[in-house]
Amino acid sequence: MRLPLLFAASGAIAALTFAARPAPAEPAAATGAIADIPASCASCHALTKPETPTVERLWTRKGPDLWYAGDKFNREWLVSWLQNPAPIRPGGVMWFKHAKPGEPRDTIDTASIEKHPAVDAATATKLADALLHLKGEGLIVEGEFKPEGVNLTMGQMSFGKLRGCVSCHQDKPGQGGVSGPQLHDAGKRLKPDYVLAYTRDPQKFDHFIWMPRLTLSDPDLQRLTGYIASLGKENK
Amino acid sequence: MTYRVALLLPAVLALGGALILHQPASAGAESPKITASAHLYDTYCAQCHGVQRNGKGVNTIGLSVQPRDHSDTVGMASLPRDQMIRAIKEGGAAVNKSALMPAWSSVLTDQQIEDMADYLQHVCKCGQPT
Numbered sequence: 575m576r577l578p579l580l581f582a583a584s585g586a587i588a589a590l591t592f593a594a595r596p597a598p599a600e601p602a603a604a605t606g607a608i609a610d611i612p613a614s615c616a617s618c619h620a621l622t623k624p625e626t627p628t629v630e631r632l633w634t635r636k637g638p639d640l641w642y643a644g645d646k647f648n649r650e651w652l653v654s655w656l657q658n659p660a661p662i663r664p665g666g667v668m669w670f671k672h673a674k675p676g677e678p679r680d681t682i683d684t685a686s687i688e689k690h691p692a693v694d695a696a697t698a699t700k701l702a703d704a705l706l707h708l709k710g711e712g713l714i715v716e717g718e719f720k721p722e723g724v725n726l727t728m729g730q731m732s733f734g735k736l737r738g739c740v741s742c743h744q745d746k747p748g749q750g751g752v753s754g755p756q757l758h759d760a761g762k763r764l765k766p767d768y769v770l771a772y773t774r775d776p777q778k779f780d781h782f783i784w785m786p787r788l789t790l791s792d793p794d795l796q797r798l799t800g801y802i803a804s805l806g807k808e809n810k
Numbered sequence: 811m812t813y814r815v816a817l818l819l820p821a822v823l824a825l826g827g828a829l830i831l832h833q834p835a836s837a838g839a840e841s842p843k844i845t846a847s848a849h850l851y852d853t854y855c856a857q858c859h860g861v862q863r864n865g866k867g868v869n870t871i872g873l874s875v876q877p878r879d880h881s882d883t884v885g886m887a888s889l890p891r892d893q894m895i896r897a898i899k900e901g902g903a904a905v906n907k908s909a910l911m912p913a914w915s916s917v918l919t920d921q922q923i924e925d926m927a928d929y930l931q932h933v934c935k936c937g938q939p940t
Contacts (some may be wrong), residue, residue, distance in 0.1 A: 670856060674861075675861050678866065679871060680870075735874050735910075736909075740872045741872050776916075782853075783917075
C-alpha cells in the first residue's frame with residue numbers, strides 16, 4: 575500500500591485538507607480557528623509553529639508564517655487587507671528569489687512577485703477572526719510598549735543611521751531596504767507590543783530569519799517601537 | 811481514488827514552485843563546506859553584500875555606508891581573518907567599522923562563522939583558508 579507513504583509526504587497540508595486532528599500542543603481556541611481557515615491558505619502559510627525550523631524552510635515556504643497572527647495584526651487592517659491585499663514585502667517572501675544582479679546595485683524583479691488572492695468582505699471578517707486566534711506562547715508581553723513620552727525624532731534617528739533598520743525596511747514608501755517587510759504602514763498593521771518583541775529578538779519568532787538580533791537597549795526598543803507604531807497613521 | 815489526487819496536489823504544487831525558482835549563486839561543484847557557506851551567504855549576507863558578492867546588494871539603497879566588496883582580491887587581502895570573524899560575530903562596531911554591518915551570532919554558530927571566513931577567502935581568491 576502506498577497510501578501511508580503519501581500521507582507522510584503530504585504532512586501538515588494533508589491533515590488540513592481532511593480537517594483531521596490538530597497537533598496536540600495547540601490550545602483549543604487555535605484548533606477551532608484553524609478549522610475555519612481554508613486549506614488553500616495553509617498551503618502557503620504555516621498556521622502552527624513549525625516543529626523544526628530550518629534555513630531550508632525559509633527558501634521553500636510560499637508565504638510568511640501566520641501561526642502568531644493573533645499576536646501581530648490589528649484587526650481593522652487585517653479585514654481590509656484580505657479584501658485588498660497590497661504588497662508588504664518589496665522583495666517578496668524570500669527576496670533572493672526575486673533579486674537580479676545589476677549596476678549600481680542589485681534590484682528586485684517586481685514582475686516576478688505574485689499578487690495575493692483577495693476575498694470578499696464577509697470572508698475577510700471571518701478569516702480575520704480566525705487568524706487572530708492564532709498565538710504563540712509567551713512571544714509578546716502585553717502592555718510592554720509604553721506610549722507615554724516617546725520621542726518620535728529620536729525614534730526616527732534610531733531607525734535610520736544609528737541602528738540601521740532602514741538597511742532592510744522602508745519607513746517611507748520607496749525609501750529604505752527591501753529584504754524585510756515595509757514598515758511605512760506599520761502603525762495600522764502591527765500591534766506595538768509585537769513590534770517591540772520582534773525588534774528585541776527576531777530569532778524568537780524564527781531562529782533562521784535574516785534579521786539578526788541587534789544590540790538594543792530598553793530605551794532604544796521603546797523609541798523604535800514608538801516611531802514604527804506612528805507610521806502610516808496620519809492618513810488613516 | 812479521489813483522495814489520493816487531493817493528497818498529491820500539494821506535492822505537485824511544491825514541485826512547480828521549485829521549478830520556477832532561479833538557481834541560487836551557491837549552485838556548482840564546490841566542496842560541501844563551501845557550498846553550505848555559499849548558501850548561508852545567499853540567505854543572510856547577499857541582501858547587502860550582493861548576489862555576486864560585490865558589495866552591491868538590494869539593500870544598499872538604504873545604506874549610508876557601503877558594504878565591503880567581498881570579491882575584491884586586493885581589498886580583502888588586507889583584512890585579517892580574526893577581524894573578519896569578529897565583524898561577523900559581533901558586528902561592524904566591534905572592529906571599529908560601521909554598525910550597519912550587523913552581528914550574526916544570534917543566527918550563525920561559531921563553526922558556521924569560521925567556515926564563512928574560509929568562504930570569504932575563497933570568494934576573494936586572496937588567502938589560504940587555515
